[in-house]
Amino acid sequence: MPTMNRQWILARRPVGEIAAGDLELREAPIPEPGDGEFLARTIYLSLDPTNRIWMSDQDQYMPPVELGEVMRGGTLSVVERSRHPDFKPGDIVSGVAGWQDYALAHIAQKLPAHRSLPLPAYMSVLGMTGATAYFGLLDIGKPKAGETLVVSAAAGAVGSIVGQIGKLKGCRVVGIAGSDEKCRHVVNDFGFDACLNYKHANFAQELARACPDGIDIDFENVGGSILDDILARINLKARIVLCGLIATYNAKGPVPGPYNFAQLLMKRAHLEGFIIIDYLPRLAEFWQEMPGWVEDGHIKYDVTIRRGLEQAPEALKLLFTGGNTGKLLLQLSDEP
Numbered sequence: 001m002p003t004m005n006r007q008w009i010l011a012r013r014p015v016g017e018i019a020a021g022d023l024e025l026r027e028a029p030i031p032e033p034g035d036g037e038f039l040a041r042t043i044y045l046s047l048d049p050t051n052r053i054w055m056s057d058q059d060q061y062m063p064p065v066e067l068g069e070v071m072r073g074g075t076l077s078v079v080e081r082s083r084h085p086d087f088k089p090g091d092i093v094s095g096v097a098g099w100q101d102y103a104l105a106h107i108a109q110k111l112p113a114h115r116s117l118p119l120p121a122y123m124s125v126l127g128m129t130g131a132t133a134y135f136g137l138l139d140i141g142k143p144k145a146g147e148t149l150v151v152s153a154a155a156g157a158v159g160s161i162v163g164q165i166g167k168l169k170g171c172r173v174v175g176i177a178g179s180d181e182k183c184r185h186v187v188n189d190f191g192f193d194a195c196l197n198y199k200h201a202n203f204a205q206e207l208a209r210a211c212p213d214g215i216d217i218d219f220e221n222v223g224g225s226i227l228d229d230i231l232a233r234i235n236l237k238a239r240i241v242l243c244g245l246i247a248t249y250n251a252k253g254p255v256p257g258p259y260n261f262a263q264l265l266m267k268r269a270h271l272e273g274f275i276i277i278d279y280l281p282r283l284a285e286f287w288q289e290m291p292g293w294v295e296d297g298h299i300k301y302d303v304t305i306r307r308g309l310e311q312a313p314e315a316l317k318l319l320f321t322g323g324n325t326g327k328l329l330l331q332l333s334d335e336p
């Protein structure tokens with residue numbers, strides 16, 4: 001086992017896109033677990049759009065990462081050494097060990113010893129992004145058979161699962177993604193009824209054609225002009241599930257609100273923002289349904305895996321350039 005731990009430290013708050021020097025790769029000795037602690041080696045690091053939010057000091061849903069701290073990140077790890085009665089070497093745990101090879105912990109979620117799916121499934125469809133899709137759509141979107149559901153970032157980790165749950169509930173599902181190839185993937189592999197490339201010049205007209213009965217539910221992952229085009233088509237009593245606004249996370253200053261905001265009033269629509277951490281007490285509901293859907297093939301998932309801790313800042317940028325399909329993971333070390 002190596003003696004040194006590599007860690008990405010937040011050295012400076014990015015302005016706009018992440019730039020060289022915002023994060024610094026440093027080395028520190030691998031720590032020894034004290035009483036009640038265990039040392040875990042990270043296998044997979046989750047790269048998420050919200051990582052960019054955590055790097056900023058804007059008002060947000062949890063404290064930002066402080067300058068000089070190890071960058072925060074969700075992880076799947078294997079316990080290497082333990083002085084904790086409930087964790088033994090070889091246990092696979094999910095947690096928030098951050099952008100580093102090794103981390104000490106005293107608490108983590110243990111994965112079941114007998115697993116029917118590969119480990120990346122527990123970082124995607126059975127992890128936080130799967131739960132975000134599940135609770136956001138079912139709890140806030142309240143889909144009913146025959147309704148039209150529109151999903152932005154449809155080829156991504158959350159969006160691809162939202163659309164498939166929508167199909168299970170009998171909705172007509174229209175995805176939105178950034179390339180024709182991604183749109184084919186969304187329709188052919190995830191079973192959406194249609195998918196539109198928002199980079200097409202006539203996107204607004206294509207959206208109107210794909211939603212002839214208007215839009216009952218918008219699962220909003222992006223914001224910006226895509227949200228405006230959707231708001232222009234919403235039906236009476238539409239639900240807008242405000243999950244994310246990735247189009248604005250790299251903004252250098254204040255961003256304008258939706259131009260079609262008035263449609264919320266005219267259509268008596270319901271817009272609700274949500275953050276998945278509020279649903280943690282209800283995860284058992286998700287665990288009861290989602291694994292079965294995946295095992296019986298009703299829900300498919302996709303992962304984009306890059307390798308090497310040193311790649312973390314560059315790999316994170318893929319989320320903002322559309323370089324991923326499905327859940328973006330960074331593999332730091334081999335699975336046991």
Ligand SMILES: NC(=O)c1ccc[n+]([C@@H]2O[C@H](COP(=O)([O-])OP(=O)(O)OC[C@H]3O[C@@H](n4cnc5c(N)ncnc54)[C@H](OP(=O)(O)O)[C@@H]3O)[C@@H](O)[C@H]2O)c1
Pocket residue numbers: 048049050128129132153154155156157158159176177178179182221222242243244245246247248274275276277318319320321322323324325326327328
């Ligand atoms: N509320 C919560 O608790 C919660 C939890 C998890 C995620 N989220 C949010 O959900 C959204 C999706 O997250 P994810 O983890 O599933 O990421 P993802 O969809 O797997 O990846 C992000 C995708 O966003 C698209 N994108 C990036 N910049 C864009 C832009 N300017 N305009 C349009 N599309 C853009 C890209 O796809 P294209 O190639 O299609 O452009 C990219 O692949 C994010 O907004 C995230 O913050 C919220």
